[in-house]
Amino acid sequence: MKLPRYIEIDLTRKTSKIFVISTRDFHDYLGGKGLAAKILYDEMAAGTDAYSPDNLIVINVGPLTGTGAPSSSRFNISTKSPLTGAIASSNCGGTFGMKLRGAGYDGLVIRGQSASPVYIEIMDGIVNVRDASHLWGMNTEDTQKQFNKRYGQLVIGPGGENLVRYACAVSGERVAGRCGIGAVMGSKNLKAVIAYGTEEVEIEKKKEFDAFVSRWVTSLKNHPSTGEAMPKYGTAGFLKKVYKNHVLPADNYQHTNFAEADRISGETLAEEYMTRNSGCVSCPIRCERRVKHQDKEIKGPEFETIGLLGSNIGNDSMNSIIEWNYQADLMGIDTISLGSTLAFAMELSQKGIKDYGLQFGNPEGISEAIRQISLREGPCAELADGVRALSEKYGGHDFAIHSKGLEFASYDPRHSVGLGLGYATSNRGGCHLNGGFLTFVEILSPVSVNGLDTKGKAALTAFFQNAMESVSSGGSCLFTTFSVIPAFLFKGKGDGFVNHITGRLLTYSSPLLGFIMHHPGLFNFKMFYLFPHIEAIELATGIKCTVGSFLEAGERSFTIERMFNIREGFTSADDCLPPRIMNEMVEEQDTTMSEKIKIMLHEFYRVRTWEDSGRPAKKLLGRLGIELHDDENE
Amino acid sequence: MSYRIVDKCIGCSLCAKLCPVLAITGTPKEIYSVNEKRCIECGVCGRVCAKSAILDPLGNITQQIPRKLWPLPHINTNQCSSCGICVEACGMEALDISDPQYVGDIHTFAYLKDPKKCVGCAICTRKCPLNLIRMEAIS
Numbered sequence: 001m002k003l004p005r006y007i008e009i010d011l012t013r014k015t016s017k018i019f020v021i022s023t024r025d026f027h028d029y030l031g032g033k034g035l036a037a038k039i040l041y042d043e044m045a046a047g048t049d050a051y052s053p054d055n056l057i058v059i060n061v062g063p064l065t066g067t068g069a070p071s072s073s074r075f076n077i078s079t080k081s082p083l084t085g086a087i088a089s090s091n092c093g094g095t096f097g098m099k100l101r102g103a104g105y106d107g108l109v110i111r112g113q114s115a116s117p118v119y120i121e122i123m124d125g126i127v128n129v130r131d132a133s134h135l136w137g138m139n140t141e142d143t144q145k146q147f148n149k150r151y152g153q154l155v156i157g158p159g160g161e162n163l164v165r166y167a168c169a170v171s172g173e174r175v176a177g178r179c180g181i182g183a184v185m186g187s188k189n190l191k192a193v194i195a196y197g198t199e200e201v202e203i204e205k206k207k208e209f210d211a212f213v214s215r216w217v218t219s220l221k222n223h224p225s226t227g228e229a230m231p232k233y234g235t236a237g238f239l240k241k242v243y244k245n246h247v248l249p250a251d252n253y254q255h256t257n258f259a260e261a262d263r264i265s266g267e268t269l270a271e272e273y274m275t276r277n278s279g280c281v282s283c284p285i286r287c288e289r290r291v292k293h294q295d296k297e298i299k300g301p302e303f304e305t306i307g308l309l310g311s312n313i314g315n316d317s318m319n320s321i322i323e324w325n326y327q328a329d330l331m332g333i334d335t336i337s338l339g340s341t342l343a344f345a346m347e348l349s350q351k352g353i354k355d356y357g358l359q360f361g362n363p364e365g366i367s368e369a370i371r372q373i374s375l376r377e378g379p380c381a382e383l384a385d386g387v388r389a390l391s392e393k394y395g396g397h398d399f400a401i402h403s404k405g406l407e408f409a410s411y412d413p414r415h416s417v418g419l420g421l422g423y424a425t426s427n428r429g430g431c432h433l434n435g436g437f438l439t440f441v442e443i444l445s446p447v448s449v450n451g452l453d454t455k456g457k458a459a460l461t462a463f464f465q466n467a468m469e470s471v472s473s474g475g476s477c478l479f480t481t482f483s484v485i486p487a488f489l490f491k492g493k494g495d496g497f498v499n500h501i502t503g504r505l506l507t508y509s510s511p512l513l514g515f516i517m518h519h520p521g522l523f524n525f526k527m528f529y530l531f532p533h534i535e536a537i538e539l540a541t542g543i544k545c546t547v548g549s550f551l552e553a554g555e556r557s558f559t560i561e562r563m564f565n566i567r568e569g570f571t572s573a574d575d576c577l578p579p580r581i582m583n584e585m586v587e588e589q590d591t592t593m594s595e596k597i598k599i600m601l602h603e604f605y606r607v608r609t610w611e612d613s614g615r616p617a618k619k620l621l622g623r624l625g626i627e628l629h630d631d632e633n634e
Numbered sequence: 635m636s637y638r639i640v641d642k643c644i645g646c647s648l649c650a651k652l653c654p655v656l657a658i659t660g661t662p663k664e665i666y667s668v669n670e671k672r673c674i675e676c677g678v679c680g681r682v683c684a685k686s687a688i689l690d691p692l693g694n695i696t697q698q699i700p701r702k703l704w705p706l707p708h709i710n711t712n713q714c715s716s717c718g719i720c721v722e723a724c725g726m727e728a729l730d731i732s733d734p735q736y737v738g739d740i741h742t743f744a745y746l747k748d749p750k751k752c753v754g755c756a757i758c759t760r761k762c763p764l765n766l767i768r769m770e771a772i773s
Contacts, residue, residue: 067763068719068761068762068763069763070715070717070763095722124669124671124672125671148656149727150655150656150725196656197671197672198655198657198671198672198673198674199671210763210764210765213763213764214763214764217715217717217763217764221715228740231740232738232740270737270738271737271738274737276733276734276742277734277740277742278718278731279716279717279718280718281717281718281719281721281722282717282718282719282763283717283718284715284716284717286716286740
């Protein structure tokens with residue numbers, strides 16, 4: 001078995017040190033965000049400022065990254081977020097991860113702070129920190145053009161340089177968007193990381209692995225979701241269903257009746273704007289949209305971008321969404337937080353609190369605002385601090401749509417209450433993916449779980465959160481899990497008897513899910529249809545992996561991220577949603593969300609074995625083998 | 635193990651230009667060298683060198699071979715999943731994913747777009763996770 005090889009680079013001292021992950025940590029955390037959380041928890045002191053040299057950036061891959069397994073180009077970046085003050089993790093499908101493995105490493109730990117702009121170059125295992133003054137100020141596309149196309153690249157744009165709190169890092173055209181990772185790189189004066197080499201990823205049982213990958217790809221290709229809906233309409237294809245179910249936010253979550261939803265749907269994007277579909281390297285799902293923009297083929301917007309730069313600011317022009325998405329990628333800022341911040345600014349002026357010259361339904365001034373935010377200049381400069389900071393400065397706490405400081409993705413949780421619980425409890429704040437993405441069973445997939453009812457949601461959320469942590473840590477894209485919904489449920493309109501029954505089964509699955517979570521050792525087997533990742537990881541690495549150990553790795557990862565946040569002072573009081581979501585109703589007959597969240601949270605803590613304070617119980621930490629640091633033992 | 639360049643090299647730089655993994659460096663008109671760590675032993679350098687200045691990993695002197703005899707990849711397009719690994723791996727940008735045939739066509743595949751750029755290194759063959767690519771010389 002080959003253990004993951006990491007290199008720690010100190011930008012202050014310009015030194016580096018190679019270290020190897022222990023067998024136990026490899027088995028327990030797999031890699032990716034799980035292992036990154038473990039490193040951050042062990043190596044960082046409580047209360048470290050996100051912009052201080054002592055903040056660490058961990059960039060790492062999972063065991064499947066670059067192996068040829070489907071949708072496995074994913075790599076992860078974790079650090080402490082300047083936007084939330086909590087742990088940040090962001091996942092990206094660019095080529096950097098596999099190229100980093102080619103260069104001989106499975107992960108980088110970056111600490112310190114350079115006095116002047118630099119970039120890190122990793123060639124065939126050798127690390128050099130080089131001057132980047134000539135790159136400083138360049139957008140993400142131009143920066144990448146300065147290097148050989150064959151190199152794996154991870155760069156920031158002006159947004160990261162100017163410490164926009166939601167700046168992202170870009171690899172090719174794929175983006176590690178959320179939580180302000182780009183700003184932390186910027187604070188370290190780190191413009192880019194470049195990696196290249198031809199080291200092969202070692203695969204323990206090559207022949208079996210190849211055969212398994214073949215089977216896995218076939219199953220993804222033959223599935224109605226990953227083989228047809230996703231390649232045809234991408235994530236934008238979610239929009240119609242989301243809108244119909246009153247989950248598409250409009251005008252900063254004031255309502256969910258955006259009448260022009262058709263004009264910004266995935267169908268419209270596919271039929272009128274898309275030139276072809278594409279995908280991250282190694283992915284047979286290919287949900288990426290390619291669109292024409294001024295004689296150039298560029299990346300089209302994802303669902304979340306369409307919602308937040310579309311309906312949530314009252315904009316029905318797909319063209320403008322495509323353009324702003326591109327502009328934000330060039331500048332290196334997260335389109336989700338950007339859209340939400342613009343919407344908040346618009347509501348501030350609607351309410352006469354502060355006028356930025358931005359209004360709902362008016363595309364004018366937005367492009368200029370994106371420029372000002374990225375460069376932190378002009379009247380819109382302060383929008384670079386995100387929704388929470390603005391609400392602290394000007395008020396408007398009631399309609400500041402974030403959790404723990406991270407702006408929501410474009411799913412309104414009031415008709416997808418499980419996702420609401422996810423937003424409230426996600427370790428990186430208001431994130432749909434770390435939150436467990438219950439919208440998938442409540443709205444998107446044809447299993448008909450009631451989005452208004454709290455029944456069963458706590459256990460489902462915890463289970464999905466754990467599962468997605470494991471899939472991410474393993475190096476696979478979360479969309480590979482879509483094929484878990486049996487193909488026959490996609491037949492017809494998706495509201496038939498079988499769909500209804502499946503929905504009911506899931507709703508009443510809490511005792512079973514709870515049992516699996518509390519007794520992972522009993523689930524000592526593999527299940528292709530549930531998680532093909534498990535067998536792939538075992539064949540690739542040689543570590544023993546079962547349904548139980550795989551899910552427990554996810555639980556461990558979620559729990560250690562939670563422990564990081566608790567050390568930073570987060571408590572159960574932070575597991576909350578903004579007042580607008582809690583108290584205002586989407587439709588008259590609804591009951592308020594605050595009641596529902598209370599019920600679900602209580603159950604969620606119980607399922608997760610957390611104390612009322614929101615702290616994971618000693619019993620749980622013991623089972624997961626998470627060792628507390630001395631200062632935390634009460 | 636790696637290919638090596640010996641002092642018969644006249645520094646014409648052709649091997650460096652065609653090395654698909656950027657393993658060969660040097661100054662024109664001086665002796666070039668192969669980065670042993672990076673060399674994937676594809677043999678392209680040996681096939682282009684007119685001076686037989688390149689040794690294979692076993693120490694044999696390589697012979698120049700006319701380009702029209704170099705092997706080219708043949709892709710089983712029916713089973714290709716368009717995952718793009720070969721396209722990304724190809725250092726010479728000879729491969730691409732096919733264009734959709736109509737609006738909404740999702741049945742695309744990898745193909746040899748530019749045979750003139752292909753150096754026959756077979757890196758695509760090694761990387762294809764479904765083993766759908768084989769190298770064939772044109773007879």
